[in-house]
Amino acid sequence: MLKTMIHDRPEEVDAALARLGLTASPLMRAVRAGYLSRISRTANDAPIAAGFYHWNETLRTLRDELVVLGWTRVDEQMFSTILSPDGRIAISVSSGDEATGSARGFPRTKRDKGPRTADVIHANVEQLDLFETTPEPAPKEEAECLTYVLLFHADATELQAELSLPVSMDEKDHIDSWRERIILGSQPLDPEGATMPEPDFGPDIDIDVQRRA
Template identity: 35%
Template sequence: MTSEPLPLESFVTAADAPSALDLLGLDSATLVTSVVRGVREAQNITNFHPVTARGFVQWSETVAALRAQLSERGWRQADPQNSPRVLSPDGLTSIMVIGGNANTAVSEDVIPGTARRRGPATGDAVQCNGQQMLDLIFEFPAITQTKKPLTWVLLYHWSKDEPVVRAELSLPAEILDGNITQWTRRIFLPAADLSDLDISQRPVGPQDDVDFRIEELS
């Protein structure tokens, strides 16, 4: 794992992902397995469930699978503003799981976005990322002093149009009106074949996760 500055606007193909992920103490298999777990668990949802159930189950099971696997390597859970994250042992890397739109892991030239507008927890994380990247560019010591992690996004997409789930681990740098519009670095993950699933059970669109704040009412 490393805290070395990352190049801006960099892109890593799925073939080159192992070396890039190794610098973060990660590997493609762990990330892809987590995403696939979410999709498969969501297949238990029926038409009798609430309309938001499939997306929530897929997202939450992906989060759980990622946390469970990384906990064996010393990563720990964090829930700032009730937004689930997994934090690296050195505290410099944080990962959040988000459902992406159809542009997820398509090509270097196609910029992905989230399936739905994000809330304040994501906004705060992206804003912090952007400030820290500026600090790195101008060689300010803020990152060393504050010890705030860079928050990466495990972005995934699965729909009725494809028998695969696509995903990437990317570092968001800008968010406008709840939509992530710029990424500092994108690491593509190998697409996972899910052709064994019943096509009739595939979602009608990209799977959405949630981003909310729980507050006590007086």
């Protein structure tokens, strides 16, 4: 199995993102917007609201940021991504565990995933089997796109994020390993200025759509 490539030094992060046609700023703005939406929930919201709004606002802001750069919104079988202008890179968003954003950690998605996520991971692995060095997107005529995940995690003091390329899921359907991890760093949070609503049942939408016979 290929070793995980981890980019955490600023110059490495900038180069890895540039290869994908990105910079860190729109990604971090999306992560921040999701967090602010989460903490604006109150006790009168539904129990699942905090997690859903966190996920949805991160996705929406990422799309707002990238569509002006020529990226395209895609919602295929309720699996929501943003697709690069050349069609070779897609990005989904997901909450991650406390190892998110740590170069020394082994992050996993906080929520279990569905069959559509399994499909895109399989496509990632197939492409990486063809190109066993830096995970450059293959020539368009030869490849499906690679699907990255904008992974985010917030605790009482920090908001952490990374853009990472998933290659496997565990027996509980959490993404648990990555071919490439681009560490986006952390943003300090005011522990007295906001609280994290509980419980966290917010979804990462991924629904298996069955066609009627």
